[in-house]
Amino acid sequence: MVDQAPDPKVDPRTFAEPAPVDDDQLEGVLRQATQMLKDAGIPAARGDARALIAHVLDLNRSDLYLQGARRLSDAEIEAIFPLVERRADREPVARIIGEREFWGLPFGLSPATLEPRPDSELVVEAVLAAITVDGVLPVDRPFRIADFGTGTGCLMLALLNELPAATGVALDLSEDALIQAEENARHLGLDDRVEFLLSDWDEALDEDEVFDIIVSNPPYIAGDVIEQLAPEVRDHDPELALDGGEDGLDAYRALAPVIRAHLADDGLAALEIGFDQGQSVPAIMTAAGLRADPPLTDLAQHPRCVLVRLPKTP
Ligand SMILES: C[S@@+](CC[C@H](N)C(=O)[O-])C[C@H]1O[C@@H](n2cnc3c(N)ncnc32)[C@H](O)[C@@H]1O
Structure with a gap:
């Protein structure tokens, strides 16, 4: 007789009811939290519940699976459910936890910073792809980098982390965002290579200061769209980080002359753009006398980033 693998359609294990668990066991708390979030219409209910419980218990995801039968103390359970309620009220998980990962690095958040x-x-x-030469990232080059509208500092600090000889200036109009960005830089051990400046775009820079790399993810949501955003964004990301004016393009109009004035001759600027700004932003840059590449697309195939350079000198 040939030994056959059990048919998954009839394998009783496949259809087994979830094992009974008590309400104070970790798996039981996870089920209750997931149900609360499902009832509130949160799409990734189980994943979010898991993230909040892992945060309170200071466990990583795999420990959470392995410790499903663990009995939680009253104090642990009492710490978990208020956070689940906040998520049910549409506060993003990262805001509740106070931290968000970007480029594999942890970034603290504050009410003044966009969630990366x-x-x-x-x-x-x-940027890293554009400066790579023959497959090698020039880690010894002392690039000067500017980040306009730094928020948590995520773009600048991710670049400094990859480019150990680089230094930079991170600017923002929000003093509170800069306080958070500075704390993030300290936490990542990168604060000795970045200066934080309170500035309306380039206002605080010296006129003749130039950079090899300029990055910016400016506010680019059209004013009347903000009300229609998901509550996680509309009610929790700061308006200064979202509002791009009537057509969403105000910041690009302001940044075009800033890039012209502060980009080194062979420098590179990388701008994040909205999914529907793949033509308008390059047009603004070109009208300011800059060269703009066709936009790069994100994982959803939306235009998301425009690379900009100074015009070629004859
Ligand atoms: C979309 S957020 C981007 C934050 C961060 N760079 C990121 O990618 O997550 C835009 C940032 O620009 C800042 N900002 C808005 N207007 C500004 C201005 N006129 N000058 C400087 N920064 C500004 C906001 O405070 C906010 O931190």
Whole structure:
């Protein structure tokens, strides 16, 4: 007789009811928290519940699986459910936890900082790809980098982390965002290579200061779209980080002359753009006398990043 693998359609294990668990066991708390989030219409309910419980218990994801049968103390349970309620009220997990990972690095958040988005990693990736020569990242080059609208500092600090000889200036109009960015830089051990400046775009820079690399993820949401954003964004990301004016393009109009004035001759600027700004932003840059590449696309194939250079000298 040939030994056959059990047919998954009839394997009783496949259809087994979830094992019974008590309410004070970790798996039981996870099920209750997941149900609360599902009832509130949170799409990734189980993942979010898991992240919040892992945060309170200071466990990583795999420990969370392995310790499903663990009985939680009253204090642990009492610490978990208020956080689940906050998530049910549409506060993002990262805001509740106070931290968000970007480019594999931890970034503390404050009410004044945008929560860094995975899409913005494309800006870092595009810069690193553009400066790589023959497959080698020039880690010895003392690049000067400027980050306009630094928020948590995620773009600048990710680049400094990859480029150990680089230094930079990170600017923002929000003093509170800069306080958070500075704390993030200290936490990552990068604070000795970056200066934080309170500035309306380039206002605080010397007129003749130039940079090899300029990055910016400016506010680019059109004013009347902000009300329609998901509550996680609309009610928790700061308006100064979102509002791009009536058509969403105000910041690019302001940044075009800034890039012209502060980009080194062979320098490179990388700008994050909104999914529907793949034509308008390059047009603004070109009208300011800059060269703009066709936009790079994100994982969802939306235009997300424009590389800009000074015009070629004859
Ligand atoms: C979309 S957030 C980007 C934050 C961060 N760079 C990131 O990628 O997550 C835009 C940032 O620009 C800042 N900002 C808005 N207007 C500004 C201005 N006129 N000058 C400097 N920074 C500004 C906001 O405070 C906010 O931190």
